[in-house]
Amino acid sequence: MNAVMTSKPVKRIEMVLNQDVIEEIAQKLDTLGVSGYTVIREVLGRGERGLRSGVSLGVFQYHLLLLACEDVQVEPITEMVRPYLKRFGGMCLVSDAQWVIR
Amino acid sequence: MNAVMTSKPVKRIEMVLNQDVIEEIAQKLDTLGVSGYTVIREVLGRGERGLRSGVSLGVFQYHLLLLACEDVQVEPITEMVRPYLKRFGGMCLVSDAQWVIR
Amino acid sequence: MNAVMTSKPVKRIEMVLNQDVIEEIAQKLDTLGVSGYTVIREVLGRGERGLRSGVSLGVFQYHLLLLACEDVQVEPITEMVRPYLKRFGGMCLVSDAQWVIR
Amino acid sequence: MEFSLLKNLIDPVILFFVFGVFAGAIRSNLEIPPAIAKFFSLYLLIAIGLKGGAALAATGLSQTAWLALLGALIMAALVPAYSFLILRSRINPYDAAAVAATYGSVSAVTFITAQQFLSRNDLDFGGHMTVAMVLMESPAIIMAVLLASLVRSQEAKRTSLAAGATHTEPGLSLKKVLHEAFTDGAHLLLIGSLVIGFVTGAEGKKIMEPFVVDIFKGILAFFLLEMGLLVARQLRESRKGISLFVMGFALVMPLVNAAVAMGFAWLFGLPKGDAMLLMVLAASASYIVVPAIVRYAIPEARPGIYFTMALGFTFPFNIVVGIPLYFATIGLIWG
Amino acid sequence: MEFSLLKNLIDPVILFFVFGVFAGAIRSNLEIPPAIAKFFSLYLLIAIGLKGGAALAATGLSQTAWLALLGALIMAALVPAYSFLILRSRINPYDAAAVAATYGSVSAVTFITAQQFLSRNDLDFGGHMTVAMVLMESPAIIMAVLLASLVRSQEAKRTSLAAGATHTEPGLSLKKVLHEAFTDGAHLLLIGSLVIGFVTGAEGKKIMEPFVVDIFKGILAFFLLEMGLLVARQLRESRKGISLFVMGFALVMPLVNAAVAMGFAWLFGLPKGDAMLLMVLAASASYIVVPAIVRYAIPEARPGIYFTMALGFTFPFNIVVGIPLYFATIGLIWG
């Protein structure tokens, strides 16, 4: 199939992260050799800690970070993120995708 | 593999929902025992009903709701959402993911 | 399983696109017969070209486009998008999903 | 008349609208952030409500005022009724109901633009006209929703589905629709500001004046720039869906509605300024409050029709041509 | 007192707050875009900072001013201390620390509303009171963070985990927390504006006046509308999590804190206006600056408790009842 040559399998990681930690996590992603990521700012959410309403005052804000990476990078990334999720809330999903080579 | 112990398979549901129904749907998700969700506000879109331009006037606005849940929750959730999608437009995708246990 | 009748397998394509090209790409999606898409505006990102900070001045802005389509549409879409990604940056992921029939 | 049309066109506020349409038409990437556009529209509602309320507190409701309100109510019932009758044989009944609601209701921005047109031409008008606007917002919506339910249940019968089946669908109860109509943000904010303006009277007016009066024109100009961009975009996007009939309706109906309103204004002996505003209310079509309710209460109706008519055709027509035209006509008849 | 309560309630600024609560309570879809709400809150901080700084430049720090600042510091230390003592046996210790920080710190919007209440009642106050507000923002936070660390390490011992283990967790170092507290946007902007207002003095004041003074009331009204909507939403969302004790604390503590502050104000011979503002600062609870630090420094604490108390109960109480009440009391005692 043609797609074989024009795309490669990657892991798609999406995390919902507290506004306070996203810069720190972005820096650590750099040091883990992650080549890129995309951030969707100011998502609302409900989780264990209940609904968050301080959003328009700028408190209790989450951001969503999406990244595509190699299989082998998944574990270092999730291990790095886990303590942040535990402490400041949020979540992290990993799924499969094809990266379209440009 | 180590990942087996630190993540669990879940379903990833994403829905594009009309602004008028999102609160009602969020409430019904609660009663279905969904543990959390994330909302990306004010997405633009094109679907059967054509392009929507009233966005900056606050009309014809859609939101995107993302949630991770157990396999068994998928059917009740999609059954609950389907009539809203039919009546007010929008869409719903279900895919597989690994939830990183925090 | 009941889900067989109420959903169908589709491809889920998500692209991070430069603000300058998104309208052009949306038009081309139309001509490729894509039935719908959703745009999340003004995402931030980091990629080969480094962090982008002109966001609040309205420069170096990316948008995220999400669409669900038939398997056979994937190749025409990715072939159409590839030169834009190459020239103006961005990325494109393809994954599997179930579309909940409404 | 020529004079006032020209005068209208050299008003910076109107020129920003025209410029917006131009920028949109040549596909400029000029863009007002949606949050800002929403802010402006909230600001305008607050400003107009406070001003109307304060004016009302100063003058009270004279007999003329009551007559103006009566005229408004009559128009609010009449316009959707005859609009639906005209439309139902030409377009599908859900669209017809939605369009009837659109034209039976009003556009706050058109009203505001007419007010500042009057002020520029040194013509007075009563604070009760803001009450008139509030009164005209909802009746048409309620009528349209009822019409749509009727159509819906007829269809349900025809397709030999159990009529009851529709009731299991979400979002259909009349109670819910009435709640949406009354609690709609734009509608409620206008009423709230009107009440606050009335209650706080002259003192409140003084406190709020620098925000609500002094910078008003500038914000209106900015907002009309955005409206111009929107009009251009809307016309581009919905070109295909708009038939000649529908376009004709959107451009001729304002004239018809204004004429009918003028008749009542004349009959009721309204002063020039109030008459003009009644005409503008009747002539204008809603592209914020009505779509906000109709998208929910009549989801079968296509925004490509009702929203495009109100925003793409009737709104610019009234802003650029209608307002000076109605003014000139009143000048001729009232003398 | 009746008079001033009534007068408070016919202030358009307060009425917009009440209207916001009403609109939120009936679940209107009225919504101020978050970007606009943030803009308003930044604007208010700049305005209050510039005004305070300019006033300070004009008068300097008199002996009364120093006493007012001393009173502020005392209250900033006292309130979180006795609050924690009251709370720790009733709610979990992290929540107790967070609530103590909340009540020990201040609400800028309450302060601003009190200032404009004083102006409406023609009562003067010193620019140094803005300095007092700045001084009161952080001490409670730092105390609470230290208390939380204490609790945390005790817990670590009890659960027989190595006490060191917690140190490997992210975000825990006191240095980092202090950095966050000092560089917090709202806090820093207030200080920055105060300094700029002070440095540029009368000339700077003249330049910035139309923006910072003239339209101030309008923007405050708009922002209080949003605050009203927020209060209603917050109360709806957090109903379940709030016990009667917690609610009682949120409504009674402002009175207690105001009374204690009044005592010091009386003792120190502060003039009426300064006394009133000191009471309001003591009585108010922080729902912006403190949550911004606590969510990071004491993530174990539940916003459903501390944020809801400050925003859902204490804030509206002070705006609607507290401010006129403190004013009336001062009127009685100062004479």
Next chain:
Amino acid sequence: MEFSLLKNLIDPVILFFVFGVFAGAIRSNLEIPPAIAKFFSLYLLIAIGLKGGAALAATGLSQTAWLALLGALIMAALVPAYSFLILRSRINPYDAAAVAATYGSVSAVTFITAQQFLSRNDLDFGGHMTVAMVLMESPAIIMAVLLASLVRSQEAKRTSLAAGATHTEPGLSLKKVLHEAFTDGAHLLLIGSLVIGFVTGAEGKKIMEPFVVDIFKGILAFFLLEMGLLVARQLRESRKGISLFVMGFALVMPLVNAAVAMGFAWLFGLPKGDAMLLMVLAASASYIVVPAIVRYAIPEARPGIYFTMALGFTFPFNIVVGIPLYFATIGLIWG
């Protein structure tokens, strides 16, 4: 000169910029919502356009005005030409073209800040200088795009690819680029406002004054606060990519360009105010309009170079040091 530098630094507008840089440097989480920043930048363009247009309507285009415009056009052609010559041997040719465009074009905010600096120092300037700014925006961009196409086709030859191949890539046609350059939002809004200001003249000015003049300083201060935050962030993010040569260029080139502009201003006998603004236009570099075109027309160029130079170095240099320096120099030479 010392005096004016000091005076510049106690202007609240400049102090907010300095404060923004400070807050960004210590990594405060202070943040202006992007929608608000965009609103401010649109507001400033409208305000400056309307003011310039109204001034032009009042005075017309005198001979001096024509000479000022001639000077502007000369600078707009000269600066990108010699910039490219200086740069092309040191950095890659796409970057060189982009930087040439950046420095050949202008920064509206720098221009605005210079205008208000002049007003504070009671020095007049002509409305035609806004026209000069408009004229200087595009020529450099078009030159740069042509240079880049040249480089591109040479490269295509060298890599022995069919030269035609590049033409199949999206977004490359000159026509499209010219369309983008002319219809760019910021550029168009400035022209539109200039025309509206001109057409509506004194009456339009009166209508728009409270919005466009009175609160102008406040909004400029707010926007410069955001610019300060941006400058700090940009410098942090792009540290690595910036060589000493590039940094030197960004700090020395404004002085060179200002000197050359001053030469022409002197030659043409421009009055002090116009001379100063011509210097500032020549010295400033574009970080909005040029990047908006270049990111599309020369995607090979790295924003980390051209954008960082303009925003991170040249902009703050001009705001803090350049403007008072050029003013002092003019004072010395014009006498």
